[in-house]
Amino acid sequence: MLGALSVGVLALIALMLVTVFLKAWPSFAHNGIKWFFPGGDVDQQLKAIITGPTDPAHYDYYIRAWPLIWDTIVTTGLAVIVALVVSVLAAVFVVELAPAPLRRTIDPVIQLLAAVPSVIYGLIGILVVAPWIQGYISQQRKHSVQYIVQLTGANLTTAVLILALMIVPIMVAIIVAALETVPRSWTEGSAALGVNRWRTMWRVSLRTVRPAILAATVLATGRALGEAIMLSMVAGSRAYAVNPLDGVTFLFEPVRPLAATIIAYIDGISVVPLEQTLYAMAAVLLVSCAFLSLAAWAVKQPMKKYGIRT
Amino acid sequence: MSASATTPEALTAPPASALRRERPRNSVGSWPLIDRAAYVLCWAVGIGLCVAAGAIVVFMLVKGIAYVRPSLLFTSPGVGATQATSGGFLDPILGTLLLGALGILIAAPLGVAVAVWLGEYGRPAALARAVESGIEMIAGAPSVVLAIFGLLMFSRPFLAFLSQTSAGGSVFGRSFLTAGAMMSLLALPLIVGATREGLAQVPGHVREASYALGKAKITTIRKVLLPSIRRNIAGGVTLGLGRIIGDTAIVVILLGATLHLEGAGGTPGLSTLRGTGGTLTSYVKYFSPAGEGNQAQKAYAAAFVLLLMVIALNALVTRITHERRGMFERMMAWSWLPFWQSASEDSR
Numbered sequence: 001m002l003g004a005l006s007v008g009v010l011a012l013i014a015l016m017l018v019t020v021f022l023k024a025w026p027s028f029a030h031n032g033i034k035w036f037f038p039g040g041d042v043d044q045q046l047k048a049i050i051t052g053p054t055d056p057a058h059y060d061y062y063i064r065a066w067p068l069i070w071d072t073i074v075t076t077g078l079a080v081i082v083a084l085v086v087s088v089l090a091a092v093f094v095v096e097l098a099p100a101p102l103r104r105t106i107d108p109v110i111q112l113l114a115a116v117p118s119v120i121y122g123l124i125g126i127l128v129v130a131p132w133i134q135g136y137i138s139q140q141r142k143h144s145v146q147y148i149v150q151l152t153g154a155n156l157t158t159a160v161l162i163l164a165l166m167i168v169p170i171m172v173a174i175i176v177a178a179l180e181t182v183p184r185s186w187t188e189g190s191a192a193l194g195v196n197r198w199r200t201m202w203r204v205s206l207r208t209v210r211p212a213i214l215a216a217t218v219l220a221t222g223r224a225l226g227e228a229i230m231l232s233m234v235a236g237s238r239a240y241a242v243n244p245l246d247g248v249t250f251l252f253e254p255v256r257p258l259a260a261t262i263i264a265y266i267d268g269i270s271v272v273p274l275e276q277t278l279y280a281m282a283a284v285l286l287v288s289c290a291f292l293s294l295a296a297w298a299v300k301q302p303m304k305k306y307g308i309r310t
Numbered sequence: 311m312s313a314s315a316t317t318p319e320a321l322t323a324p325p326a327s328a329l330r331r332e333r334p335r336n337s338v339g340s341w342p343l344i345d346r347a348a349y350v351l352c353w354a355v356g357i358g359l360c361v362a363a364g365a366i367v368v369f370m371l372v373k374g375i376a377y378v379r380p381s382l383l384f385t386s387p388g389v390g391a392t393q394a395t396s397g398g399f400l401d402p403i404l405g406t407l408l409l410g411a412l413g414i415l416i417a418a419p420l421g422v423a424v425a426v427w428l429g430e431y432g433r434p435a436a437l438a439r440a441v442e443s444g445i446e447m448i449a450g451a452p453s454v455v456l457a458i459f460g461l462l463m464f465s466r467p468f469l470a471f472l473s474q475t476s477a478g479g480s481v482f483g484r485s486f487l488t489a490g491a492m493m494s495l496l497a498l499p500l501i502v503g504a505t506r507e508g509l510a511q512v513p514g515h516v517r518e519a520s521y522a523l524g525k526a527k528i529t530t531i532r533k534v535l536l537p538s539i540r541r542n543i544a545g546g547v548t549l550g551l552g553r554i555i556g557d558t559a560i561v562v563i564l565l566g567a568t569l570h571l572e573g574a575g576g577t578p579g580l581s582t583l584r585g586t587g588g589t590l591t592s593y594v595k596y597f598s599p600a601g602e603g604n605q606a607q608k609a610y611a612a613a614f615v616l617l618l619m620v621i622a623l624n625a626l627v628t629r630i631t632h633e634r635r636g637m638f639e640r641m642m643a644w645s646w647l648p649f650w651q652s653a654s655e656d657s658r
Contacts, residue, residue, distance in 0.1 A: 002427035006441045009424055009498075013444045016459045023462060086355055093356025097349075102360070109363045112624050116366070117556030119591045120613045123598050124366060127606055154600075165362065172359075198345040198352075226452020229558040229591075233600040259454045259559075266563055269461070279462070282455045293450035297443065 017286070024280035026273070030061035035280065039064035042239035046265060049274045059273040065258075065281070067241035072257035074242055075156065075231065076224040079163035084217055086164065087171035092201050094172065095179040110176075114169035118230040125162040125234035130154050133161075137252050145249060149240050155252045156242055159235035163227060167220035174219070178212030179205055211302040218299060222292040226285065228259035237264055258285055367617075374614020377607040383615070387569040387593075393607050401570050402593040402612065405486075406555050406619070408582070409565070409589055412490025413497055413554040418547050420494065421501030426531055428502070429509035449499035457563035460492035464564075473584055474574035485574070486583045489565040496557055497550025504546025508539030545631040552623040555616070558591040567592035590616040 028035055045063045052060030094106055130153030142151045182205045190200040206213070236254025239261065244250050256264065258281045268274045338349055381398060388397030424441065432438035448456075464472055465483035473485035512535055520530040536543070561567055566586030573581030588596070593612045597603035 002423050003431060003437075005420065005423045006427045007437070009420070010437075010441050010444045013447060015463070016456075019462055020455070020459055086359065089352050089355040090359045093352045093359075097352055098356060106360060108624070108628060109360065109367075111628070112367070112621060113363050115552050115556065115620050115624050117558070117591055117616060117620065119556075119558045119594045119598075120370065120617060122600070123594055123609055123613050124369070126599050127609075128369070168359065196341050196345060198341065198349050202348070222450045226450075226454065228452065228454040229562070229595060233595065233598060237600070259452055262454050262458065263559065263562060266458075269458075278458065282458050285452055286455050289450045289452060289455075290447055293443070293446050296450070297446065 020279055020283050020286060023276055024283040025276075026059070027061050027063065027277045027280035028283075031063060035063065035065055036069060037064050038066035038070075038241065042067050042261075046239075046261075046274065046277070049277060050268045050271050052273060056272070061273055061277065063277055065284075067239050068256065068258050068261050068281070069284070070241045071235075071239070071255040072225065072259075075159050075163060075235065075255055075257050076221060078156075078160045079167065079224050080217060080221050082160060082164040083167045083171055083220055084213075087168050087175060087216070088206065088213065090168070090172050091175035091179055092206070094176050095205075096197065096201050110169045110172050113165075114173060118166065118227060119233075121162050121166050122230040122233035125158055125230065126154060129161060130158050130234060133158050133252075141249055141252065145246075149238065149253060151249070151252045152236060152254070154234050154236040154254060156235070156255050157251045159231055159255060162230060162234055163224050166227065166230065167223055170223060171216040171220050174212055174216035175209065178209035182208045211299055214299045215296055218292055218296040222289055222296070225257075225288055225292070226259055227257075228263045231255075231257055232260035232263045235260060370610075370614055370617050373610040374617070377611040378614055379611075382611055393605050396597075396603070396605060396608060399590065399593050399608070399612050399615070402588050402590045403615065405561075405565070405571060405587040406589040406591075406616075408486055408587075409490055409493060409561070410551050410554050412486060412583075413493035414547055414551055416491060416494035417497035417501055417550055418543075421498050421546065421550075422505050422536070422543060424498075425502045425505035425509065426536075429506050430527070430531060430535070445499050445502050448495050452559075453496060453557050454559040454563070456492050456495055457560040460488055460560070460564050464488040464491075471584075482586075484564055484566045484586050486565065486585065486587060489560055492560050492564055493554045493557065496553045496560070497547070500550045500553060501543070501546040504542045504549070505539065508542030509535060511542075512538055541630055545627050548623055548627045548630060552620055552627075555589070555619055555623075556591065558595055561589045561592040562595070565589070565592070567596065569593070569596070590619075 042063065042065060048062065049060050052058075094103060094110075098106060132153070133155065134153030137151050137153075145151065186204055186208065187200050190204045191197070195203070235256055237256050237260065238254040239256050240254050242250055242253045242255055246253070262278050262281055265274060265278060269278060338346055341349070379398075383398060383403065384400055385398035386400050387402070388395050424445070428438055428442060461483050463469070463483075464485075465481045467481055469483075469488075470481045472487040472491075474482045476482060516534060516538070517530055520534045521527075525533070565588065566572075567588045568586050569588055571582055571585060571587040573585040575581045575584055590612050594609050594616065595601050597605045597609040597612065599606065603609075
């Protein structure tokens with residue numbers, strides 16, 4: 001009975017994978033490998049799909065989704081890098097440096113930050129952070145690219161900042177839990193050798209919990225990859241492939257990752273070819289996240305040695 | 311140094327290098343420059359994070375207190391285009407509560423059952439591993455993907471009773487029932503995880519004692535194991551509830567994200583469940599500058615109420631799970647003491 005329920009859950013997941021891929025197949029089949037390539041404006045392609053012929057034999061499927069994929073990679077990557085640096089330092093602060101009363105308040109605050117709904121982060125992002133960032137974009141910079149893209153406060157920097165803020169609590173919680181399991185005798189041994197507190201932390205404790213840091217990074221990447229609502233609110237919502245060669249302007253260009261694109265076009269899902277295209281995006285996300293859970297599982301294996309649970 | 315000052319040879323100044331060595335090891339000033347820089351950076355980041363967290367909470371509270379009126383909580387959203395005429399958010403609050411209840415109603419029994427099977431039976435081992443990684447995959451899957459999968463699944467004609475059917479015969483697929491079903495998948499991994507952790511903590515001799523009294527395995531699970539890990543399950547359920555009320559993607563895609571609860575069909579109660587609606591999250595999104603409503607005050611007010619719910623749930627989780635006493639003492643205490651008493655007794 002219990003086994004049957006568990007198998008049922010498993011069957012549901014299998015059903016999810018199969019149906020999403022079946023639904024997505026026409027989009028992949030019509031575009032081939034070029035689905036993942038750059039070429040043209042994705043927003044125009046998606047609009048063409050919506051307004052395309054309604055005859056099933058002549059559906060328009062043309063899409064080159066590289067800008068969306070590239071935006072996903074850039075936002076997720078930058079946010080995870082920022083969050084990694086911040087959360088390692090913050091975890092060291094929490095475990096080693098923070099005075100006891102501060103420590104007692106930090107724990108619940110981190111839990112709370114991890115639980116704040118993404119739509120609230122989105123609201124703060126668009127009402128507070130975006131106007132603030134907008135103040136740093138000079139008119140000159142806006143004019144220099146005005147025929148290509150409009151620069152507003154909702155841009156890559158805002159998205160990365162808020163996304164990093166969202167994933168930092170998750171990472172800090174995992175790294176702190178791991179740092180606390182480092183045997184006291186190891187750090188004491190290091191201190192007895194005359195190594196100062198920071199070096200002990202850096203060379204002994206942080207090195208010991210490397211698997212946990214990796215696991216935290218993988219989990220946070222998964223979270224950042226799937227974040228849709230917040231990014232659809234603060235990232236500028238324009239399928240524009242940000243270009244690092246643009247120098248500082250790069251930081252102010254609007255983005256729209258895959259998940260946010262699904263949200264942006266969800267109203268048109270009754271149009272069959274658009275529906276299939278959106279499911280193709282979902283399939284790409286699903287595969288990426290499946291790989292990430294696989295990676296998380298793999299990096300968690302050494303963590304079991306230390307009795308760390310995430 | 312004061313002891314050596316009495317001897318005549320110490321009257322001559324010691325070399326500078328010796329003086330440096332005399333400084334206490336532990337003081338940060340004696341560290342190499344790069345270590346000091348890292349130390350300062352650590353403090354800066356730690357304090358900065360605290361300040362950011364505090365700023366978010368205080369900012370939301372200030373904005374919330376400025377814009378929340380009690381009347382907002384009890385009036386339905388209006389159709390006006392200004393802050394004064396667009397009404398309150400009674401419907402979204404009801405939607406949030408209803409969706410949370412539905413999701414937990416599905417996820418709690420399912421999650422506990424799966425966890426018990428994984429922890430206590432788990433045969434064949436390969437199947438157990440597959441189920442485990444399946445749960446992990448759900449935990450990792452973005453909610454927007456779960457949502458559009460749900461839309462696909464619940465648009466099937468044989469599941470039409472869960473939502474409404476249009477005149478053309480196509481199934482709408484969006485309703486509280488379908489959204490609740492998908493929401494339960496968000497809470498499921500948390501409940502499974504918490505229950506399994508609890509089961510792993512129960513010592514083996516407890517099970518053996520129950521078997522020795524002639525109880526079957528399933529009776530042991532029901533009468534001994536599950537009551538003893540009540541707190542773990544409650545903690546997991548509360549965490550799951552927090553995840554459900556905070557999610558927006560499933561509401562937008564699978565609930566319609568309408569401002570009002572729009573029933574479908576004639577039967578009262580069932581019509582609401584089969585109809586579309588919205589929650590506080592979709593309300594915030596609608597009234598944010600990124601949505602169609604674009605009335606920041608309403609968005610702040612609703613976000614404030616949502617944040618209060620999340621803070622309350624969070625406090626509840628801390629209260630439920632921070633338990634330092636032995637298991638049996640806990641069982642006894644939990645069964646008859648009110649929760650504030652049993653929680654206040656453990657000194658952290």
